[in-house]
Amino acid sequence: MNIKLIALDMDGTLLNMEGTISDVNRELIAQALDKGVYVVLSTGRWLESCYPYAESLKLDSYLVTCNGGEIWTVDKKLIERHLLAPDRVNMMWDLCRGLDVNTWLVSTDNIWYGNRRPDNFSDHEWLKLGCDSHDTEKLDEIVKELSYYDDLELTNSLPTNIEINPKGVSKASALERVCEELGITMQQVLAAGDSLNDIKMIQAAGVGVAMGNAQDAIKQAADYVTETNEQDGVGKAIEKFVL
Template sequence: MGYRLVCIDMDGTLLNSCKQISKTTKASLLKAHQREVQIVITTGRVYIDAAYYASQIGLRSPIIASNGAYIRDQQSQQLIYQSLLHEKLALRILDICKRYHVSPNFHTPQQEYYGGIYLAIRWLVFCFRNWITGNKSSVKRKYVPNYRQWRRVFAKEQDRMIKCIIIHFNKEKLAKIRNELSRIAELEVVSSASNNIEVNYKGTSKGKGVEILARHYGIPREEIIAIGDNENDLSMIEYAGLGVAMGNALDFVKEKADYITDTNDNDGVAKVIDKFVLNS
């Protein structure tokens, strides 16, 4: 049996600690891609950001973005799947954040809207780092200063809003927010780091996204590899025929994986590709 679809998380997996893809990893992925293996970046980030990194490798495979909420074929630009956070649901999320004095961050496939001074500074630092490293990702980012402006954003983007991420370093406050959000039947709530909550429409996940894409191409789950490191990767690791946890993955992710590779700073992804795709 040969693997025909490899789904790879970005942060903590494909990207090293410097948020870059190593030359070794690029070379292994490109070799597999040239053998007509679908190498699919599967990320919580927005589509346009993931597409930038795919272009750095030379990949033309589809992309699963925003935790499975948005799947697009890069070559044909066909939208394969989209899961929306509708306007009223986005407002409910905003109201919960407002009660805890926390500023959310809402995403469309091409744009990120954020509130709060902390996030404004964070994105300035992020953009400066990208400029230093040569990252020319064309993600648009816009600061939303107040509730009235958020209502306008939700009305304008009602057919494009696909994800919310809440970032805060007070873990107790985050836990309370997560508990409230989890009680809303229409929401799917996960995390990709200790300081965040990621929110999509119910039933949206990386695992579901992999399943949808595999069905689109007629690829059985036994011929799929999924590689990740965090909670939001767990669904695809469990779905794939070969679920791989990074060496730097959380312990409960490692427990669910079929195989544990090296860390993201030691070419863990390349080692999986070499072992199970190129040398099998």
């Protein structure tokens, strides 16, 4: 394999259940970097939530955040951004709260946890809305209602949540832009993840890796299923395909 870039989801993939990077994963990422391979965090998280991990790994290229809603350099230069219309965010918040489903909102200037909302949605630029519930019927109802809007991209990062971005936004499309910037192709990418917001990048990559703890659909879409995030699955995939 001629892998030039490793794209890693964070929660459920690079990070263990304690939210940390294992020594094994850290060492094998360092070996890949020493070999001249780019390592890119490709996550549903927003910039400030993932940046400390990039710093600790000494990454030197790009960060894909908010499921592809933003692309940043590690020097915090914004390369690309995709926004939701404020009235759409308002509508989705009302829908979720009407069904008593928990919400979180990500704007370019704030994170609105715990069903919080701004006084005026139009005062902010919106990257993503998320909601979660253990009542799958409520989540199904939200998916059904939002499916009528052709400007929305629906995915999840856990079976118990829904994440909504602007239409066309995905980790795959963001990684294609990163590849253009670096002068490589998606066939030279290894992408690893565990949830539906990872499936497009896993399908588009030269080597698509599903975690052992991944949702079944991700395992079916992947070229290879590695160990779980508690068993250094990322490091083992790097060792197999890159080093």
